[in-house]
Amino acid sequence: MTDRGAAKHAFLTRAGWQGEMIRSLAGDASNRRYDRLTLGDRPVVLMDAPPETGERVAPFLSVARHLEGLGLHAPAILAEDEAQGFLLLEDLGDGLYARLFEADPEQQVPLYREALAVLRSLHAGAPPPLPAYGTPEMAEAATLAPIWYAGSEDTAPLAAEMAAALAALDWSRSVPVLRDYHAENLIWCPDETGLRRVGLLDFQDAALGHPVYDVASLFYDARRHVPPEVVAALRSDVFGWFASDLPGFDHAVAVLTAQRALRILGVFARLSLHFDKPGYVDLIPRVWDQLQHSLQHPSLGTLRSLVAETLPPPSAAHLDDLRARAGSCPTR
DSSP, rough: OHHHHHHHHHHHHHHOOOEEEEEEOOSSSSSSSSEHHOOOOOOOEEEEOOOOGGGOOOHHHHHHHHHHHOOOOOOEEEEETTTEEEEEEEEEOOOBBBHHHHHOOOHHHHHHHHHHHHHEEESOOOOSOOOOSSHHHHHHTTTTTTIIIIIOOOOOHHHHHHHHHHHTSSSSSSEEEOOOOOOTEEEEEETSGGGGGGGOOOOOOOOETTTTTHHHHSSSOOOOOOOHHHHHHHHHHHHHSSSSSSSHHHHHHHHHHHHHHHHHHHHHHHHHHHHHOGGGGGGHHHHHHHHHHTTSGGGHHHHHHHHHHHHHHOOHHHHHHHTTTTTTSSOO
16 A cells, blocks of 8 residues: 555544445546545545645635535535545535536526526625735736747736736626636535535635636636527626626626636646646637637737737647647656
């Protein structure tokens, strides 16, 4: 047994576990891993976040407790070892939004509406201490696209133009943004009531940001296509929850979607080149299409021209190159 395996076993033993792992659950883009196992007669989830890889469970614990305090449904913390990077969590079940929508696309509007209501409630509460994710941070994050996706060191023009686009938004209030708010991180829990029917995952990177940020993440999901008619139905229903008027809402969605797409282009390329995860390259064309769609907003003409000049389209040759060089930049 490895040292990590021994530490895991010791943690589980202290928590009262004496069973077998049921199965390993899908991981995410980080170094965290998740196992489903039984504790007594109920399934639970083990989060394994090795500190030596840079993972920390403290942000997850802090945000989870804040969400629970608001009456929202983060996984209950059943046992924790912050120093070793282990958490034993409530198992929220298998009702992942993305899988439910595959089985029945008609559920998209009602279930997305519930997820948007969760955001409204989150924004109404007093925010906890969180790092800022405002114009400077978001402009810097957008430079991941030229660095990793395009292989360029000249990031200043894109950072400056992205900052100008972000600064033009209404920043009169900052709210907690969960930052990965999409159908792969939401679980429908029908046995719960009210907003607790929406189970929340992967929120440890929460920060204080723009009220429309998580809405844009939900509408323009990097991992699945959200039909335009679904976006249109939700937009007309909820824009007043997040912005003072519809043009302002649409402006914010466009700018924030462009920023997210630029960041994610870089993240997915880096996951291949640096972390040897070439499967993420397959998601790049969708993100590119979302970027191009958002750049059609009249306010983003200059950014649109700059992107066209500096970022290559995701041609088969460019994507094949990102895959072929997987793991070739381990120290960058």
